Amino acid sequence: RLSHNSAQSLRSLNTPISADAPRTSPPLFARVTQRLEMPEVMQMIDSEVFMAFTTYATIVTLKMMFMSPLTAYFRLTRKAFSNPEDCRSGKTAEERKKMLRSDPDVERVRRCHLNDLENIIPFIVIGLLYSLTGPDLHTAVLHFRIFVGARFFHTLAYVVPLPQPSRGLSWMVGVGSTLSMAYRILTAVLFL
Amino acid sequence: RLSHNSAQSLRSLNTPISADAPRTSPPLFARVTQRLEMPEVMQMIDSEVFMAFTTYATIVTLKMMFMSPLTAYFRLTRKAFSNPEDCRSGKTAEERKKMLRSDPDVERVRRCHLNDLENIIPFIVIGLLYSLTGPDLHTAVLHFRIFVGARFFHTLAYVVPLPQPSRGLSWMVGVGSTLSMAYRILTAVLFL
Amino acid sequence: RLSHNSAQSLRSLNTPISADAPRTSPPLFARVTQRLEMPEVMQMIDSEVFMAFTTYATIVTLKMMFMSPLTAYFRLTRKAFSNPEDCRSGKTAEERKKMLRSDPDVERVRRCHLNDLENIIPFIVIGLLYSLTGPDLHTAVLHFRIFVGARFFHTLAYVVPLPQPSRGLSWMVGVGSTLSMAYRILTAVLFL
Numbered sequence: 033r034l035s036h037n038s039a040q041s042l043r044s045l046n047t048p049i050s051a052d053a054p055r056t057s058p059p060l061f062a063r064v065t066q067r068l069e070m071p072e073v074m075q076m077i078d079s080e081v082f083m084a085f086t087t088y089a090t091i092v093t094l095k096m097m098f099m100s101p102l103t104a105y106f107r108l109t110r111k112a113f114s115n116p117e118d119c120r121s122g123k124t125a126e127e128r129k130k131m132l133r134s135d136p137d138v139e140r141v142r143r144c145h146l147n148d149l150e151n152i153i154p155f156i157v158i159g160l161l162y163s164l165t166g167p168d169l170h171t172a173v174l175h176f177r178i179f180v181g182a183r184f185f186h187t188l189a190y191v192v193p194l195p196q197p198s199r200g201l202s203w204m205v206g207v208g209s210t211l212s213m214a215y216r217i218l219t220a221v222l223f224l
Numbered sequence: 225r226l227s228h229n230s231a232q233s234l235r236s237l238n239t240p241i242s243a244d245a246p247r248t249s250p251p252l253f254a255r256v257t258q259r260l261e262m263p264e265v266m267q268m269i270d271s272e273v274f275m276a277f278t279t280y281a282t283i284v285t286l287k288m289m290f291m292s293p294l295t296a297y298f299r300l301t302r303k304a305f306s307n308p309e310d311c312r313s314g315k316t317a318e319e320r321k322k323m324l325r326s327d328p329d330v331e332r333v334r335r336c337h338l339n340d341l342e343n344i345i346p347f348i349v350i351g352l353l354y355s356l357t358g359p360d361l362h363t364a365v366l367h368f369r370i371f372v373g374a375r376f377f378h379t380l381a382y383v384v385p386l387p388q389p390s391r392g393l394s395w396m397v398g399v400g401s402t403l404s405m406a407y408r409i410l411t412a413v414l415f416l
Numbered sequence: 417r418l419s420h421n422s423a424q425s426l427r428s429l430n431t432p433i434s435a436d437a438p439r440t441s442p443p444l445f446a447r448v449t450q451r452l453e454m455p456e457v458m459q460m461i462d463s464e465v466f467m468a469f470t471t472y473a474t475i476v477t478l479k480m481m482f483m484s485p486l487t488a489y490f491r492l493t494r495k496a497f498s499n500p501e502d503c504r505s506g507k508t509a510e511e512r513k514k515m516l517r518s519d520p521d522v523e524r525v526r527r528c529h530l531n532d533l534e535n536i537i538p539f540i541v542i543g544l545l546y547s548l549t550g551p552d553l554h555t556a557v558l559h560f561r562i563f564v565g566a567r568f569f570h571t572l573a574y575v576v577p578l579p580q581p582s583r584g585l586s587w588m589v590g591v592g593s594t595l596s597m598a599y600r601i602l603t604a605v606l607f608l
Contacts, residue, residue: 086356086409196504211478223471278601278605286538309579
């Protein structure tokens with residue numbers, strides 16, 4: 033363990049030009065994977081991978097948050113609400129009562145939102161942990177791009193709606209990207 | 225603030241008393257932003273920001289978890305269940321069948337719970353990533369406090385219920401805090 | 417375990433053999449807790465705790481993702497869909513319209529999925545933050561195992577379904593594990 037973390041192997045990776053230059057210490061997962069006895073595939077928190085994850089996770093979370101105002105838009109235009117206190121635009125009590133109904137377009141957006149929660153949250157959890165296992169930058173960015181692209185297309189296919197199997201396939205592509213990252217995590221870090 | 229985050233102040237924070245004492249290296253995101261060629265705006269994992277995030281994220285997650293027993297309370301007092309196996313308090317088969325119904329109060333708490341999932345999870349994802357971009361402590365804590373306060377008020381406004389637009393406004397304040405943090409992330413770390 | 421986490425052992429871990437060798441700095445939360453003036457219970461990112469969290473979080477997230485294909489399976493075998501574009505297997509327009517219905521088995525799986533979102537996501541958020549507070553490895557792994565075991569049993573009890581209170585108790589065990597970790601976080605890191 034000690035020799036693994038030794039100056040020797042670390043220097044070969046992080047060697048500063050001058051001996052006086054500040055030295056970086058091995059990041060968390062470098063040490064983790066050294067315990068896993070993979071000194072040659074020295075994995076580390078690849079800062080660029082984590083930055084890419086941060087960017088894509090933020091974008092896809094914003095997309096998910098956008099479903100709330102979209103639901104509100106359909107509720108207001110279709111005049112279909114769930115809560116009596118939301119029906120203020122109705123003039124008479126009877127009109128307000130009629131607005132307490134479920135509308136197919138509203139329900140469609142709500143299902144799309146729930147599907148986002150069911151898929152985007154696993155992506156974020158698994159993508160975060162995956163980013164810490166030191167994957168190759170291009171492989172990681174490819175995973176993130178495929179997932180985020182698939183989810184944008186999924187929303188389009190759900191809300192328009194496009195004929196099946198466009199929605200089903202985009203869902204599957206997103207799940208595939210997440211499963212591929214989960215496989216990488218479990219093969220790299222399994223600790224039961 | 226700039227001078228606060230500069231290499232100078234970083235050293236003054238981490239400098240050991242004696243030159244032989246172990247030296248702390250710049251944390252992860254300090255190195256990240258160095259690559260971004262912002263050596264003067266040296267951002268770092270501000271431990272206090274991360275502690276504040278940890279505290280507020282835990283509190284607001286506990287608030288979200290509290291919606292489950294609240295739903296159970298309304299189901300038991302309103303005698304309105306979704307699953308046949310939950311209707312054990314009914315004595316006759318007919319009585320048990322009558323308990324398989326949806327109740328407006330139960331549905332209200334459930335919508336509030338789902339709204340929490342739709343809003344608190346984006347806050348936690350974006351707040352975590354935001355905490356790693358090295359924001360100013362006071363700005364960060366302000367974001368966390370506003371969000372958590374808004375969500376507590378939102379739950380109150382939803383469950384009581386308070387007349388609109390109290391619920392709508394508290395929802396908007398929470399979303400505003402999250403969007404502001406997302407803007408900061410994307411301007412600081414964009415890596416597509 | 418205390419001696420393990422003590423300043424002594426930390427030094428022996430991080431002290432370089434020669435003064436010229438690069439030095440590893442105490443990890444993030446070690447410094448955090450030093451500020452909290454707990455130098456003797458020096459907490460640190462225990463890499464093994466984080467690896468264990470990564471493993472269990474990935475497994476339980478995969479379990480949650482599995483609810484989607486399970487829902488699809490019940491939708492296809494029960495011929496009960498929510499979206500008109502999903503009813504392509506119907507030959508006549510009338511047959512397709514009849515497939516737009518809600519089925520008790522489908523709704524059961526969907527409730528189970530939503531319950532997963534309501535419970536597994538808090539576990540992941542709180543478990544991640546808890547892993548960073550430097551808990552004892554055995555305590556941490558116990559928390560993770562109990563939670564993940566309880567949630568697998570919960571799914572079984574919900575989908576079969578098993579008679580109550582098996583589902584209620586497994587839900588409670590999972591919540592108990594999460595609350596116990598949240599208590600640890602708030603006592604270790606409270607920063608309001």
